Amino acid sequence: MNKQQLLTALESIGMRPGRGLGQNFLLDGNLLDFIVRLSAPKKGEKILEVGPGFGALTSRLLKSGAEVYAVEFDHRIAEYLRAHVEKENFHLTEADACRVDYVELLGGGEFRAIANLPYSISTIFIARMLDLPRPPESMFFMLQREMGERLSAAPGTKNYGALSVRTQLRYEVKLEKIVPPEVFFPPPEVDSAIVSFRLRHGGDGDDPELCRLLPGVVKTVFAQRRKQMGKVLGQNYGKERAATALAAMDLPPEIRPDKLTVAQFAALTRRLFDLPGPRS
Known part of the structure; x- marks a missing residue:
């Protein structure tokens, strides 16, 4: 046309x-x-x-x-x-x-x-x-x-x-x-x-529970993308839970969200909510 x-x-x-x-x-x-x-x-x-x-x-x-x-x-x-x-x-x-x-x-x-x-x-x-x-x-x-x-x-x-x-x-x-x-x-x-x-196919995207929970995590941290993730996660999910999740992934609490890969966000979400599956 x-x-x-x-x-x-x-x-x-x-x-x-x-x-x-x-x-x-x-x-x-x-x-x-x-x-x-x-x-x-x-x-x-x-x-x-x-x-x-x-x-x-x-x-x-x-x-x-x-x-x-x-x-x-x-x-x-x-x-x-x-x-x-x-x-x-x-x-x-x-x-x-x-x-x-x-x-x-x-x-x-x-x-x-x-x-x-x-x-x-x-x-x-x-x-x-x-x-x-x-x-x-x-x-x-x-x-x-x-x-x-x-x-x-x-x-x-x-x-x-x-x-x-x-x-x-x-x-x-x-x-x-x-x-x-x-x-x-x-x-x-x-x-x-x-x-x-x-x-x-065959990865984190096939996990319905992870797909349900991850959007809330990324929306939370990117809404304050200039702030340290440790503080933002602590305010929203509890200081101890946030600190434990980041430490398990060898991520410093002062890291900013734009530094994490998609796979790291998936692993972080699994740890915050104690989901089964790979949590490297």
Whole structure:
């Protein structure tokens, strides 16, 4: 879909894109093709697409033969899709993507997520995916560049934080490509990025109890990231418990949270809550 086709579609439903909803429509066919090559959808597999817009990416996913489950918040766009996308492998849900019951929608089985994700919901939606009993096997999202850099950040960098740790516990995250504003309509005020997430198997991310407890630990320490972890943990989990957990890992109480790896945060969480499993 080129810009004129998009403008015609917008005019046909009497719509102006809403910045508050993060409605920035991707116009570049080469980038859409890149996302499809990178994600490699397969015939018959379940693909979740949030914010399909007027179907530029959707049509490519459908062409692969995948069963595409699209979630669209805007009623006018949903009506447009119902009128213009007549494929047996297209399943549209008109709803707030942050409130959908994905186990019910997708049946609880294996699926993947591929989307030009509305920027206004990216943090909440990705957290929803992380919390699923069976999260997506992989995810490929267009995100704000800043968000992509946070999600993929390494320890010791300014972008490394609670969301980095929580996401990387379950996924291998890679910032695949930086995308300039001019390939969207309307153009956002910042650069974007295509980010891939590939599920880790056989590690800490497979432990449901650890995945439930670790977000609270990292949120607590990164909320005061300039303070010594020993003090912050002591205030929230008890001085003795915090001191014992850090000492067992040979970590000084004055260490800052951005110095710990994801594996160290997992081990620390196990010690704070006396969880079984590896606690190196």
